[in-house]
Amino acid sequence: MTEGKRLAAEKAIEYVEDGMIVGVGTGSTVAYFIDALARIKDRIAGTVSSSVKSTEHLQSYGIDVLDLNETGPLSIYIDGADECDPNKFLIKGGGAALTREKILAEASEKFVCIIDPSKRVPVLGKFPLPIEVIPMAQSLVARAITKIGGDPRLREGVVTDNGNAILDVHGLQITDPLALEQSLNQIPGIVTVGLFARRPADIVIEGTEPPKVW
Numbered sequence: 001m002t003e004g005k006r007l008a009a010e011k012a013i014e015y016v017e018d019g020m021i022v023g024v025g026t027g028s029t030v031a032y033f034i035d036a037l038a039r040i041k042d043r044i045a046g047t048v049s050s051s052v053k054s055t056e057h058l059q060s061y062g063i064d065v066l067d068l069n070e071t072g073p074l075s076i077y078i079d080g081a082d083e084c085d086p087n088k089f090l091i092k093g094g095g096a097a098l099t100r101e102k103i104l105a106e107a108s109e110k111f112v113c114i115i116d117p118s119k120r121v122p123v124l125g126k127f128p129l130p131i132e133v134i135p136m137a138q139s140l141v142a143r144a145i146t147k148i149g150g151d152p153r154l155r156e157g158v159v160t161d162n163g164n165a166i167l168d169v170h171g172l173q174i175t176d177p178l179a180l181e182q183s184l185n186q187i188p189g190i191v192t193v194g195l196f197a198r199r200p201a202d203i204v205i206e207g208t209e210p211p212k213v214w
């Protein structure tokens with residue numbers, strides 16, 4: 001699994017062109033990407049980061065981390081996923097960085113998703129769906145999710161970079177990711193749903209030997 005993450009991350013470097021500002025996701029697969037990016041740091045114009053953790057990792061290599069409000073749209077965003085289906089729809093948020101990750105995916109022309117082969121699934125939902133919620137709405141949101149058949153569990157001891165809580169929703173068979181993302185987005189108190197269907201990945205790199213790109 002670890003080797004799969006590294007292989008996917010190394011391949012993603014081929015998509016980074018000279019002078020680009022690179023959107024950078026969060027997680028252990030992205031950590032390999034940051035290590036690889038450090039080797040070509042003088043060729044890029046900087047990065048925009050999706051989390052405090054990735055920012056610290058980037059800065060440890062002396063890579064510039066810029067403000068999205070200053071950069072405008074990004075050419076490329078590189079991030080991992082917890083699950084990826086054949087439509088390149090994703091579940092993300094295992095690292096609790098889903099809100100900023102969704103913002104960067106939306107801001108980017110090309111979203112390259114890097115996964116080890118275990119993340120590829122026919123139907124999303126085996127991995128519990130992360131949802132970032134405003135703390136005072138935790139119970140309200142949990143009740144709404146129970147009504148649609150989900151089993152929401154608070155991720156204990158986790159506060160997101162935005163000061164919010166995470167509910168991990170078990171037991172959903174996500175046959176229509178787009179519809180579920182849209183309907184969950186209507187519930188007051190939900191900040192971000194970890195379903196990336198409205199804005200899926202454009203390219204998936206699966207860390208096989210050699211890497212599969214689809």
Ligand SMILES: O=C(CO)[C@H](O)[C@H](O)COP(=O)(O)O
Binds near residue numbers: 029080091094
């Ligand atoms: O969405 C994420 C963080 O919020 C990550 O991309 C996802 O959890 C995959 O992580 P890893 O690369 O460690 O398996």
